[in-house]
Amino acid sequence: MELLHSLQQLFKRFPGIGERQAMRFAYFLATSDERYIKELIDTVTSVRKNVRRCSECFALSEKIEGGKCPICNNPKIDRATLLVVEKDADRERFIASRSYSGRYFVLGGLAPAIEKEVASHIRIFELSNLVKNEGTLSEIILGLSATPDGERTEALIISLLSEKIATNGIKISILGKGLSTGTEIEYSDKDTLLNALKSRTNK
Amino acid sequence: MELLHSLQQLFKRFPGIGERQAMRFAYFLATSDERYIKELIDTVTSVRKNVRRCSECFALSEKIEGGKCPICNNPKIDRATLLVVEKDADRERFIASRSYSGRYFVLGGLAPAIEKEVASHIRIFELSNLVKNEGTLSEIILGLSATPDGERTEALIISLLSEKIATNGIKISILGKGLSTGTEIEYSDKDTLLNALKSRTNK
Amino acid sequence: MELLHSLQQLFKRFPGIGERQAMRFAYFLATSDERYIKELIDTVTSVRKNVRRCSECFALSEKIEGGKCPICNNPKIDRATLLVVEKDADRERFIASRSYSGRYFVLGGLAPAIEKEVASHIRIFELSNLVKNEGTLSEIILGLSATPDGERTEALIISLLSEKIATNGIKISILGKGLSTGTEIEYSDKDTLLNALKSRTNK
Amino acid sequence: MELLHSLQQLFKRFPGIGERQAMRFAYFLATSDERYIKELIDTVTSVRKNVRRCSECFALSEKIEGGKCPICNNPKIDRATLLVVEKDADRERFIASRSYSGRYFVLGGLAPAIEKEVASHIRIFELSNLVKNEGTLSEIILGLSATPDGERTEALIISLLSEKIATNGIKISILGKGLSTGTEIEYSDKDTLLNALKSRTNK
Numbered sequence: 001m002e003l004l005h006s007l008q009q010l011f012k013r014f015p016g017i018g019e020r021q022a023m024r025f026a027y028f029l030a031t032s033d034e035r036y037i038k039e040l041i042d043t044v045t046s047v048r049k050n051v052r053r054c055s056e057c058f059a060l061s062e063k064i065e066g067g068k069c070p071i072c073n074n075p076k077i078d079r080a081t082l083l084v085v086e087k088d089a090d091r092e093r094f095i096a097s098r099s100y101s102g103r104y105f106v107l108g109g110l111a112p113a114i115e116k117e118v119a120s121h122i123r124i125f126e127l128s129n130l131v132k133n134e135g136t137l138s139e140i141i142l143g144l145s146a147t148p149d150g151e152r153t154e155a156l157i158i159s160l161l162s163e164k165i166a167t168n169g170i171k172i173s174i175l176g177k178g179l180s181t182g183t184e185i186e187y188s189d190k191d192t193l194l195n196a197l198k199s200r201t202n203k
Numbered sequence: 204m205e206l207l208h209s210l211q212q213l214f215k216r217f218p219g220i221g222e223r224q225a226m227r228f229a230y231f232l233a234t235s236d237e238r239y240i241k242e243l244i245d246t247v248t249s250v251r252k253n254v255r256r257c258s259e260c261f262a263l264s265e266k267i268e269g270g271k272c273p274i275c276n277n278p279k280i281d282r283a284t285l286l287v288v289e290k291d292a293d294r295e296r297f298i299a300s301r302s303y304s305g306r307y308f309v310l311g312g313l314a315p316a317i318e319k320e321v322a323s324h325i326r327i328f329e330l331s332n333l334v335k336n337e338g339t340l341s342e343i344i345l346g347l348s349a350t351p352d353g354e355r356t357e358a359l360i361i362s363l364l365s366e367k368i369a370t371n372g373i374k375i376s377i378l379g380k381g382l383s384t385g386t387e388i389e390y391s392d393k394d395t396l397l398n399a400l401k402s403r404t405n406k
Numbered sequence: 407m408e409l410l411h412s413l414q415q416l417f418k419r420f421p422g423i424g425e426r427q428a429m430r431f432a433y434f435l436a437t438s439d440e441r442y443i444k445e446l447i448d449t450v451t452s453v454r455k456n457v458r459r460c461s462e463c464f465a466l467s468e469k470i471e472g473g474k475c476p477i478c479n480n481p482k483i484d485r486a487t488l489l490v491v492e493k494d495a496d497r498e499r500f501i502a503s504r505s506y507s508g509r510y511f512v513l514g515g516l517a518p519a520i521e522k523e524v525a526s527h528i529r530i531f532e533l534s535n536l537v538k539n540e541g542t543l544s545e546i547i548l549g550l551s552a553t554p555d556g557e558r559t560e561a562l563i564i565s566l567l568s569e570k571i572a573t574n575g576i577k578i579s580i581l582g583k584g585l586s587t588g589t590e591i592e593y594s595d596k597d598t599l600l601n602a603l604k605s606r607t608n609k
Numbered sequence: 610m611e612l613l614h615s616l617q618q619l620f621k622r623f624p625g626i627g628e629r630q631a632m633r634f635a636y637f638l639a640t641s642d643e644r645y646i647k648e649l650i651d652t653v654t655s656v657r658k659n660v661r662r663c664s665e666c667f668a669l670s671e672k673i674e675g676g677k678c679p680i681c682n683n684p685k686i687d688r689a690t691l692l693v694v695e696k697d698a699d700r701e702r703f704i705a706s707r708s709y710s711g712r713y714f715v716l717g718g719l720a721p722a723i724e725k726e727v728a729s730h731i732r733i734f735e736l737s738n739l740v741k742n743e744g745t746l747s748e749i750i751l752g753l754s755a756t757p758d759g760e761r762t763e764a765l766i767i768s769l770l771s772e773k774i775a776t777n778g779i780k781i782s783i784l785g786k787g788l789s790t791g792t793e794i795e796y797s798d799k800d801t802l803l804n805a806l807k808s809r810t811n812k
Contacts, residue, residue: 176381176402199379582808605785
């Protein structure tokens with residue numbers, strides 16, 4: 001079963017896929033109908049041919065025109081606001097939430113613990129350049145996860161950009177902390193309760 | 204094994220305990236050392252004798268003096284602020300978070316879906332009376348879980364108290380919504396992202 | 407993002423894959439290196455071209471010669487014994503366990519609850535024909551899961567084959583029931599304990 | 610809240626109970642009705658007073674007469690067969706399965722990895738004495754879990770008793786290995802498949 005095992009090995013590289021599920025994928029493709037296989041290969045090929053990174057926000061897009069994605073090309077978006085996200089999937093979540101109408105910037109990851117490796121892990125130079133060269137920007141929102149890695153990345157970006165931001169009169173903000181949907185008080189940690197009390201809103 | 208099964212039945216009423224674990228508890232007590240059993244029975248008896256509800260905030264306490272718990276009796280607490288919580292365990296979480304220095308009020312539950320059953324489920328009359336009769340109160344914080352039941356209870360309390368609050372110049376607030384500790388953007392729902400963006404804070 | 411979403415839809419048909427993980431696969435393929443993509447598409451194509459079902463045992467194989475898989479073509483296997491399995495993955499588990507040296511038969515599923523639909527779900531006619539036409543067979547082992555569906559399939563095959571089996575002097579057997587690796591007595595059901603006691607072995 | 614926290618600490622010793630659930634138990638007892646508390650304390654007291662270990666099989670029982678439990682006192686049980694189990698809960702499972710009509714022996718645990726500590730962990734001397742002194746015994750069944758600890762205990766008992774068993778013409782057996790209820794072939798380990806094939810039964 002060399003071929004099926006080769007296919008299993010390739011599927012094992014898919015995010016979150018182990019040995020057993022990789023083999024199920026191999027059997028699935030070996031036995032699914034010809035039309036589906038053709039469509040899958042065609043779509044992968046199409047994605048590879050058409051999906052590229054925007055030269056401004058670094059998001060993946062299949063509608064790059066003049067090097068830019070539809071959001072960066074959209075004259076109606078609020079160009080004064082930049083939402084910095086970790087990855088494309090996070091950007092998709094914000095778009096799906098319909099709660100934001102400005103620009104995005106995809107970091108490409110979170111800051112590693114070793115600071116001198118930062119530039120090889122996330123687009124920190126690119127973000128820094130964008131801030132330096134753009135006269136239109138008035139606020140940068142760090143839209144990062146409320147995890148230790150997310151918070152280290154927040155702190156790092158704030159410290160690296162602080163000078164440029166001060167010079168250019170740009171605000172930098174982080175996402176509000178408090179109760180997320182479904183949070184129960186009994187199972188909340190101290191920071192969440194502290195943040196929820198601090199950011200309480202009048203009714 | 205009638206006795207052990209009777210004990211199992213009694214343990215099945217403990218919160219979150221099923222048949223199997225109840226039996227393990229029965230065996231555990233049948234075979235643990237005499238001193239532990241004595242201590243357990245003595246402590247339960249002591250708790251029953253000494254722990255009572257505060258007549259002001261309805262929290263359980265073993266140090267009720269003049270009908271009131273140590274927090275309600277404490278002259279140093281901020282008597283102008285009242286944090287309304289669902290249950291004693293939630294009050295304990297806020298105390299442990301050291302993020303609040305005012306008074307508490309234990310509702311004793313969350314509002315049921317059928318509105319006319321509210322008064323038999325939560326201390327809504329007692330809360331209402333407290334608001335009416337207290338000249339010292341300037342803010343009521345609803346410290347409820349960010350769940351559908353919590354939000355229904357929030358809405359209900361706000362609507363029931365609105366008149367009295369307006370008359371007495373009392374603010375009513377709810378906990379801040381946003382990212383709770385550990386929240387990842389990729390797995391966040393729309394409301395959480397919307398709230399997190401709305402309540403973003405400058406750095 | 408039409409293309410990425412099309413790819414997501416195609417990945418959603420993979421066994422056990424939901425919306426979210428399907429999107430992660432799409433992003434993964436959109437950004438992984440060109441060599442990996444080429445290898446993946448080539449391997450899928452190769453699998454489709456080379457992997458076929460054995461005309462005798464219906465297992466998938468990439469080394470079909472004269473219509474048969476390497477096991478069916480192997481002159482050294484014990485052709486008197488036939489192990490009936492639900493699916494290719496189960497056959498692989500038995501092969502990997504190195505505990506069996508006879509032939510296999512892949513049913514292609516388990517019997518549905520509605521008996522008249524059986525023939526469209528599993529290869530019951532093919533199994534029946536094989537039993538009728540083969541003089542070499544002396545034992546059929548039903549290697550099915552110890553689940554309600556597996557047991558219904560067992561009962562059905564036994565009832566459908568019983569006549570032919572009697573005529574041809576073929577034994578039919580089912581897998582031994584007892585404690586599987588890791589089974590704890592405290593959490594075992596009655597049938598497992600009953601079977602384990604019945605099938606106890608002398609030391 | 611010293612008393613409630615003392616009660617929490619005592620509940621934390623219950624099997625499988627952590628900090629949070631121990632506190633919920635404390636609140637539960639502090640607020641449940643008086644009759645329930647009385648019944649709980651009375652039943653615990655009763656269990657302590659009446660439940661004792663059988664001097665023959667070491668099972669817990671509330672009906673010890675002449676030092677023995679109802680099963681050991683029952684003239685109708687098959688005294689030739691002895692089922693050795695790890696703990697009382699396992700004995701209960703076998704009784705509930707109605708699949709065994711002989712005597713039991715409760716080891717009181719599983720053998721630790723360090724052999725010289727065995728006698729302080731399990732009733733190996735008591736089992737050995739019972740085997741030596743009983744003329745009626747014809748089979749010892751080791752009814753232990755199919756886990757590494759269970760198998761080590763099996764091997765140890767077999768090696769320690771082998772001489773006495775040979776002298777007295779007693780058989781020693783272990784529970785049958787195979788598929789336990791619910792086992793799926795695809796997720797089975799090699800030993801389980803090997804055992805299931807070896808112990809297959811004719812239909």
